Amino acid sequence: MIDLRGVNLPPSFEDLELDQTLLDELYEGFQIRLRNFGKDIFFHSPGFKHYEVEDFSIKTGPKFVDISITGRNCELMCDHCASKILWHMIPATTPEELWRVAQELKEKGVDGILISGGSNKDGVVELYPFLNTMKRIKEELSMFVSCHVGLVDKELAEGLKEARVDAVLLDIIGDDQTIAEVYKLPHKSVKDYEESLRLLKEAGHNIVPHVIIGLHYGQIKGEYRAIDMIAKFDPSALVMVVVMPYYGKARFQLLPPPKPEESAKVILHARKALPSKPVVIGCARPAGPERVKFDLYALHAGVNGITFPAEGIFTYAKSLGLRPVVSPNCCSTVFLH
Template sequence: MVNEAMNDTMQTKDAFLKKFNRSKKFYAYYPYPKFPSVSITGKACAMNCKHCGRQYLKHMVSCPSPEELYRKCLGFDKKGFKGVLISGGYNSNGWVPLESFVDVLARIKCETNLAINVHCGLVPEELACDLGKAGIDVISFDLIGADESIKEVIGIEKRVEDYERSLDALVTSVSSVVPHITIGLHGGKLLGEERALEIASSKTISALVFLVLVPAAGTAFEKALPPVAEEVGKLISAARLKRPDIPIMLGCMRPRLLEYEISALNAGVDGIVMPRQETLKGAKSLGLIVQSVEGCCAIPLSFGG
């Protein structure tokens, strides 16, 4: 299967670039170690989403108070780090409880050179406005396109319209908003991804990131099968053709298998987080110029690599 995927890269260079009307740049993102992920709730989360089960929080830097976040970020800046992802567990309403951290985020922006990416969840309009006033660089927003997934996977009594409403509030308030669509979120089954893509494509967004379900140990979906690489490629290709004007990325949460990367590459993706060497060779064979970026794929490229 891997060999077949590699053979698929043997399109002519001109045909590939013309098909997607894209630039010749391909970005390889490396968040570690200069773009750490921080949890403002430590390992705590009021939810128990089936795809996460609080497992991802265990691998983040714990900063459960504004004072601790400030100290940590000053330390990151002194070490020459590029930026930080601010995240954490959800409250019972489905968003990361950032209210008491807004002032310190503004202070960090003023006193350091760090780029700040906030993964916020289903925030209300007032909090979206406050995050914009704090001057953060980008919002990473999980966009779900099926009511069934919101109820059965996330475990909250909300609808797709609530997610779109929150996205609208963020787009209005924050200069850079990057929706994240998890392919196969519903236990590996495709459900609502096309609707999520339609919603994202209709908004003034800065970029679009695709993730792929990882059946993580210790979660309700640990025995699930992720969607096949071809399905991932089809969605990315559809996004590429809908929005040729924005960067489209394959993010860090995905099965680390070559076929997913090659499928995304052939679908016209602009960048991949921690790609394999075979993928970089495939990109070069298509006439793309590989550029390494020490950071998160949602952050504007002006923050360097």
């Protein structure tokens, strides 16, 4: 058994001003992941951007990319990202264009795609016209296909299953005020997000919910409730990200994200709520020294993987006795291992 208590930090981390009491608290999460998953830890670098730090990079071409069925357009334009998350995605706004893009990516050696897009005024990503094309991509190109959706109804949940998508990703929000103010959906509630989870699970999907830490303008508000709700539906994995204020509208950009210490406690709660399910850190989180601190805390909290790890984290994981596994795929695929 690996004992993190008393571990000496490498010189590059000595200026981080870590909370030792918190590190001791996170030790429980580390032991949970060792008991249930062993020493392997996944470091993901999906192909929508090149990422390289001193101790981590992937030299192969992209193997997994994101596609937006609405291009850069989002009808909802919520405060969270104001459509900017869509800007790095490949646009494919018709079924015919999606098929052409998928063929071109397959020829270039891409093995998997994530299909998403902007939401309508009801928080729905209108994937219905693309379902037959997704099925064709699965059957004729044998690609891994995941979809990052908004709220779903029974028709969409069953349609995605008929299309044979490999995984369904969706953001889960655990606070009605956040849904109304940040996501601009005052006519929706936490119950609608819970119903989406239920419908997707009943349709037989691999569900990989996402929780955005600090979504309520940098505050920790509904995250714990969201995690507890997710745990009831036996997800294939859980992805944790941190709000990135510079994506959002002006109000967001004036407010800081939550402190890494606050975020680490949310991750520990997720680890304890889902002891036998992979919990991974997704690509979205602020950069700089706070990212290093956050990633270090996440390792101690027992996550199964980290996407685009901060400099030094890959090496530090090895010093903790973990076995890093480098993956060019989206972190949502972690449940396949």
